[in-house]
Amino acid sequence: xxxxxxxxxxxxxxxxxxxxxxxxxxxxxxxxxxxxxxxxxxxxxxxxxxxxxxxxxxxxxxxxxxxxxxxxxxxxxxxxxxxxxxxxxxxxxxxxxxxxxxxxxxxxxxxxxxxxxxxxxxxxxxxxxxxxxxxxxxxxxxxxxxxxxxxxxxxxxxxxxxxxxxxxxxxxxxxxxxxxxxxxxxxxxxxxxxxxxxxxxxxxxxxxxxxxxxxxxxxxxxxxxxxxxxxxxxxxxxxxxxxxxxxxxxxxxxxxxxxxxxxxxxxxxxxxxxxxxxxxxxxxxxxxxxxxxxxxxxxxxxxxxxxxxxxxxxxxxxxxxxxxxxxxxxxxxxxxxxxxxxxxxxxxxxxxxxxxxxxxxxxxxxxxxxxxxxxxxxxxxxxxxxxxxxxxxxxxxxxxxxxxxxxxxxxxxxxxxxxxxxxxxxxxxxxxxxxxxxxxxxxxxxxxxxxxxxxxxxxxxxx
Numbered sequence: 001x002x003x004x005x006x007x008x009x010x011x012x013x014x015x016x017x018x019x020x021x022x023x024x025x026x027x028x029x030x031x032x033x034x035x036x037x038x039x040x041x042x043x044x045x046x047x048x049x050x051x052x053x054x055x056x057x058x059x060x061x062x063x064x065x066x067x068x069x070x071x072x073x074x075x076x077x078x079x080x081x082x083x084x085x086x087x088x089x090x091x092x093x094x095x096x097x098x099x100x101x102x103x104x105x106x107x108x109x110x111x112x113x114x115x116x117x118x119x120x121x122x123x124x125x126x127x128x129x130x131x132x133x134x135x136x137x138x139x140x141x142x143x144x145x146x147x148x149x150x151x152x153x154x155x156x157x158x159x160x161x162x163x164x165x166x167x168x169x170x171x172x173x174x175x176x177x178x179x180x181x182x183x184x185x186x187x188x189x190x191x192x193x194x195x196x197x198x199x200x201x202x203x204x205x206x207x208x209x210x211x212x213x214x215x216x217x218x219x220x221x222x223x224x225x226x227x228x229x230x231x232x233x234x235x236x237x238x239x240x241x242x243x244x245x246x247x248x249x250x251x252x253x254x255x256x257x258x259x260x261x262x263x264x265x266x267x268x269x270x271x272x273x274x275x276x277x278x279x280x281x282x283x284x285x286x287x288x289x290x291x292x293x294x295x296x297x298x299x300x301x302x303x304x305x306x307x308x309x310x311x312x313x314x315x316x317x318x319x320x321x322x323x324x325x326x327x328x329x330x331x332x333x334x335x336x337x338x339x340x341x342x343x344x345x346x347x348x349x350x351x352x353x354x355x356x357x358x359x360x361x362x363x364x365x366x367x368x369x370x371x372x373x374x375x376x377x378x379x380x381x382x383x384x385x386x387x388x389x390x391x392x393x394x395x396x397x398x399x400x401x402x403x404x405x406x407x408x409x410x411x412x413x414x415x416x417x418x419x420x421x422x423x424x425x426x427x428x429x430x431x432x433x434x435x436x437x438x439x440x441x442x443x444x445x446x447x448x449x450x451x452x453x454x455x456x457x458x459x460x461x462x463x
Contacts, residue, residue, distance in 0.1 A: 006108035007036040014329040018299045021183040021267055024326060025089070033118040037065035040110045043102055048112060051096040053446030054152075056080045058097060058112055065115060074123035077116065082155040083148065083194045083445065085124055086177060088117025089186050091442045092320050124193045137161040139227040139459045142220045144211045144399065147175025148441045149232035149432030151198050152448030153455075158201035160456055165226075167209045172263060175234055176433075177441070179263040180255075182293050184300070188262075212398035217406070221427055227462070228427045228455045231399060231414060232448060235433035239392045241285065245343025246389070250277060250351035254286070254294045254390035261297055276301065279385030283307040283354050285340055286390035287317040290438075292324060294388045295332045306332045307382060311339040311359050311372045337361070339372065341379065343387060353381045395434045403428075413437060421451035422458075429455055 093113035101109030238253035265272035358378035431447030
């Protein structure tokens with residue numbers, strides 16, 4: 001079985017996909033899924049599970065695919081992963097479960113992510129949902145934020161019998177799954193369908209509720225009767241370059257740019273009343289998945305030329321390999337080993353150009369990557385009319401500032417005492433990007449699962 005070639009994911013043609021926001025990866029049909037599943041060796045010691053932050057029983061769910069029992073495959077997945085149709089699309093499986101696959105030692109690993117997506121999509125269309133725990137408990141738990149960590153924690157606690165309420169600041173639930181990841185990578189209908197599953201377990205979601213303003217964490221505990229609070233507000237505060245010209249019109253943070261397009265449907269203007277200026281020539285600064293999402297979104301918003309400005313080489317890019325490849329296929333012009341030093345504007349304060357300096361790689365820094373150094377006298381300017389800054393983001397300071405006795409790091413991340421997500425404030429737990437900084441969806445889900453276990457232990461011991 002292992003001698004078979006890996007089934008490639010069918011994709012939309014690049015020339016067609018830049019004209020629309022439809023999903024690029026089309027997914028396996030049943031024949032491809034069966035053929036790929038048969039490549040799995042069903043190892044007695046499945047190393048692939050070592051790379052899964054939520055401990056999915058990977059060989060078991062794949063074995064059920066080979067038997068054609070997709071309902072049971074879905075049941076196995078859902079025991080550990082509350083959002084399989086999402087994870088199958090956006091998780092970096094190549095650096096997690098697939099990295100540890102035995103077949104990867106001499107060839108291509110089993111396409112675990114693509115099989116997970118196949119089963120997740122089947123479940124949304126056909127599958128039966130696991131039942132909620134029949135024995136309901138009296139305690140209430142508040143979840144702050146409806147991103148992957150919050151949704152996962154809420155679903156696990158609901159299945160344990162707790163009454164769970166999610167408080168979401170936006171007008172739609174989903175967090176970064178809704179505002180950050182473009183439709184062409186993660187269709188919003190998939191996100192909403194997965195959220196409906198979480199709600200079906202009895203979870204209540206209160207929208208337009210800004211914890212720290214509308215209600216505080218202390219009020220949730222002391223006045224609203226919640227026995228515990230899990231903070232999973234993500235990392236939505238954008239970082240900037242701190243160079244001249246960042247306040248010019250036509251300069252966006254990736255957070256604003258993608259939120260306007262993904263959550264507020266700017267690509268459907270004027271059907272949706274969210275205008276977004278995107279000129280003919282766009283520069284996106286950064287080398288991660290958010291930068292790739294921004295560059296590919298700019299192409300779909302009508303930009304004829306999109307530059308991707310990154311201060312290191314392609315080998316150092318933190319973005320997924322497939323996202324880099326798809327950006328290149330879609331015509332994004334990579335300007336590697338370059339770094340912005342100033343943004344120039346017109347007399348009307350609109351962007352007209354970005355001044356870059358050539359970089360060269362020196363000794364490794366604390367991350368292990370080569371430290372980029374500017375090359376003296378190498379400055380040059382690219383003519384642009386829109387710029388998107390995608391160099392990372394941090395946690396919003398609102399909750400720490402409005403919550404007594406909640407410790408944070410210098411960068412504003414909430415400090416947890418251990419891997420259980422316990423903060424130094426009693427009954428308050430935290431997990432996901434608000435603790436670790438920007439990470440992956442599945443890592444946030446792993447934090448949510450761990451927090452659910454910790455909250456259950458805490459409330460059980462207390463009562």
